[in-house]
Amino acid sequence: MFTKFNSKYRTIFVDPQMPRVEISEKVNVILSPSLYWVKKLSLPIKYLRDVKKILPSIFEDVLPEGNYNYSAYKSGEEFFVFAYEDKLILDTLAQKGINASNIANVYFAQSEFEELEGALKVNETQNMYLKDEILILVPNTFVNESKPLDADTVSLSGHTISLAQFGHIVDTKSLxxxxxxxxxxxxxxxxxxxxxxxxxxxxxxxxxxxxxxxxxxxxxxxxxxxxxxxxxxxxxxxKLRDGVSLVLSAKLAKNETLKEVSLKNKSFVAEFSTLSPATTAAIEKDFKASGLSYKISKQNESWRVEVSL
CATH class of the missing domain: 1.20.5 (Single alpha-helices involved in coiled-coils or other helix-helix interfaces)
Structure with a gap:
């Protein structure tokens, strides 16, 4: 029924229930129907590129929670549309001993067995066959007779898909x-x-x-x-501005006065009279906090502060 495809790569059919294999070279991979979702549709759309734009909406009420990619191809007047999870497929391949770096091409079983006659044995409990042109998996008890599946005899189509190795980490909307x-x-x-x-x-x-x-x-x-x-x-x-500001902002009692303000050489001098200890302490505290270089002197009732400029 199938003609061996002239390819330099082996072809392996991958199913979650298959035994682990050891692969050290590049291979073509055909994915079991259990690893994707598929629909056959007749749409009033002529071009495949237009169908691909609406794929998420086609599956939105069907798919369980997950991050999906989509694919489609046209067969005659109908379209086969697919939804699949990159992470699920990549995890399954890794579990079965197939490293992502050893994958040459990836195909859906739907496109590679579209002319299947009868049933093929997929694993110890399931067979696959076409029903209304959709490839499905059924328990062995549903099938009277089945043939062994030899993927290397399949003539591969051009309907390949790409697996995004990091696409599942962040969904498209988040990206x-x-x-x-x-x-x-x-x-x-x-x-x-x-x-x-x-x-x-x-x-x-x-x-x-x-x-x-x-x-x-x-x-x-x-x-x-x-x-x-x-x-x-x-x-x-x-410095002059800051010194004048401190002097003028000093809080003086009624009997306390600012006698003189002068600018001498490289210093600014302010002289007060009859200041109380509390007032002198407050003024000196403000000058200490200002970071200005200053010195204080007292003579009789006069109290002077000199700021170096």
């Missing part, structure tokens, strides 16, 4: 969601890069304006000297 997250992250990073680039340009423009104001020099050494000078001025102004 789309993850891809969406990555796209959003890429967009955000792109926006951040653009904003950062703009800020760098602004800094460069400010630096150029500063050099121009100060009289840009011809060497980097001279320009760095200008920057150092401006930095020193900025730090001095910052």
């Amino acid at each position: 789309y969601k993850i891809a969406g997250v990555f796209i959003v992250l890429i967009v955000l990073l792109g926006v951040e890069w653009f904003v950062t680039a703009q800020k760098i340009n602004e800094i460069e423009e400010l630096k150029s304006a500063l050099f121009e104001k100060e009289g840009a020099k011809s060497t980097m050494f001279e320009n760095n000297a200008i920057l150092k000078k401006q930095k020193a001025i900025y730090e001095k102004q910052t």
Whole structure:
């Protein structure tokens, strides 16, 4: 009934109840009907590519919970459509001693025995035969006579499928969601890069304006000297601002006064009179917390704080 297919690979029929085999070379694999779901359909659709778009919806009310891939081929005016779990098939192959790296091609038994006459013995308890053009498994007691199955005599079709070795880890919807997250992250990073680039340009423009104001020099050494000078001025102004802020924010009683504020050389001086111990302690605490370099002196009723700039 079958003509041996001229192939450089052996062909093995794989069923969950088959004994374990030791495979060290590449082989073609025909999957038992117990490893996939199949339907034969007459659809008002002309092209196979259009059928493949609706495969998930065809099986949505039939399949148990799982992560499925789908396949289809056209035979005459009808379509044979399939649903299968990569993980289930790969696990079965591994249990039977067939490593994924040794698989040349994978076929469904439906496509390879579509002209089967009578029944073929699949394992010790089951046979398979065609019923209404669908290949099914039945108990041995349902069949009066069956022939042994020799996969190497099967003339293989062109209806192969691909097994995704990692596809079962995350389902397709989750992959789309993850891809969406990555796209959003890429967009955000792109926006951040653009904003950062703009800020760098602004800094460069400010630096150029500063050099121009100060009289840009011809060497980097001279320009760095200008920057150092401006930095020193900025730090001095910052210390002065912080010192004045602390002095003006000091909480004084009615009889306590700020007599004088002055700027002398490289220091800022504030002089108070008739301060209570509690007030002087509070002011000194604020100066300690500020990190400013300062010193305190007292003469009669005067209390002075001097901040180094």
